[in-house]
Amino acid sequence: MNCLDFLEFIKSEFGNLGSEEGLRYKYYEDEINGIVVCWKVSKKVLDFTVKNKFNLLIAHEDLYFPPEYAGGDKGGIVSDFRKEILEKNRINFLRLHYTIDKNFIFDVFDQLSGGKILIKENLYRVYEFENKKLENVAKELKKRYKVEFLRITEPNKKVKRVGCLVGGLGLSINSKFIDKILSYNVDTVIAGEVDEYTIRALSDLKIGIIEIGHEVSETPGLIKFTQYLKKKLPKIPIKYLKNTYPIKILK
Ligand SMILES: [Fe+2]
Numbered sequence: 640m641n642c643l644d645f646l647e648f649i650k651s652e653f654g655n656l657g658s659e660e661g662l663r664y665k666y667y668e669d670e671i672n673g674i675v676v677c678w679k680v681s682k683k684v685l686d687f688t689v690k691n692k693f694n695l696l697i698a699h700e701d702l703y704f705p706p707e708y709a710g711g712d713k714g715g716i717v718s719d720f721r722k723e724i725l726e727k728n729r730i731n732f733l734r735l736h737y738t739i740d741k742n743f744i745f746d747v748f749d750q751l752s753g754g755k756i757l758i759k760e761n762l763y764r765v766y767e768f769e770n771k772k773l774e775n776v777a778k779e780l781k782k783r784y785k786v787e788f789l790r791i792t793e794p795n796k797k798v799k800r801v802g803c804l805v806g807g808l809g810l811s812i813n814s815k816f817i818d819k820i821l822s823y824n825v826d827t828v829i830a831g832e833v834d835e836y837t838i839r840a841l842s843d844l845k846i847g848i849i850e851i852g853h854e855v856s857e858t859p860g861l862i863k864f865t866q867y868l869k870k871k872l873p874k875i876p877i878k879y880l881k882n883t884y885p886i887k888i889l890k
């Protein structure tokens with residue numbers, strides 16, 4: 640199976656890909672001898688792929704920095720650094736974003752949120768909680784996702800209606816999505832990643848935020864996708880690789 644066959648397989652399973660998805664690099668007719676699935680390309684992911692002589696990298700997020708949404712697919716210092724490693728080792732790159740969100744990440748996030756699904760309209764999800772203190776909901780999530788820290792606002796707020804902003808949906812680049820979530824009268828959001836635009840906006844309305852981490856929030860769904868691939872393609876070695884999170888909190 641080569642990358643083009645693999646892409647056909649993905650399309651036959653899940654339908655056509657979105658415009659931000661697809662093969663981005665470059666030796667599409669080489670036979671696949673191993674697949675690494677990751678949330679985002681990193682030095683750790685590239686080193687593993689090279690060391691194990693795998694030649695297809697599937698990432699949920701963009702290969703490039705500056706990313707494609709910032710018009711950066713033509714080059715850049717970090718993009719060039721990554722491309723050089725891919726080229727030197729004849730590694731292919733496939734981005735699967737909406738496809739994995741829609742079929743795996745959101746559903747797994749629903750299950751791990753700790754709430755009951757109240758509204759589910761495409762990717763818009765609202766969960767019901769039993770009037771718990773936000774701080775306590777956050778503590779449970781911290782345990783469930785096994786993270787060292789998470790960021791919250793409004794710790795004493797009572798949580799009843801929670802909007803889902805998994806992954807990067809809490810970033811202000813997705814503010815139209817956030818605005819729609821607000822229209823469901825949520826009192827709190829659980830987010831992967833939020834920026835200060837979003838933090839300030841929600842704070843004006845006293846809507847609580849629990850931010851658990853972009854990669855952290857999407858990892859369980861990505862692992863489920865990887866398990867699915869392994870089952871469907873038992874002859875190809877397939878590995879899910881987590882990144883290490885370089886941030887430390889200095890108090
Ligand atoms: Fe996502």
Ligand SMILES: [Fe+2]
Binds near residue numbers: 699700807853857
């Ligand atoms: Fe994401």
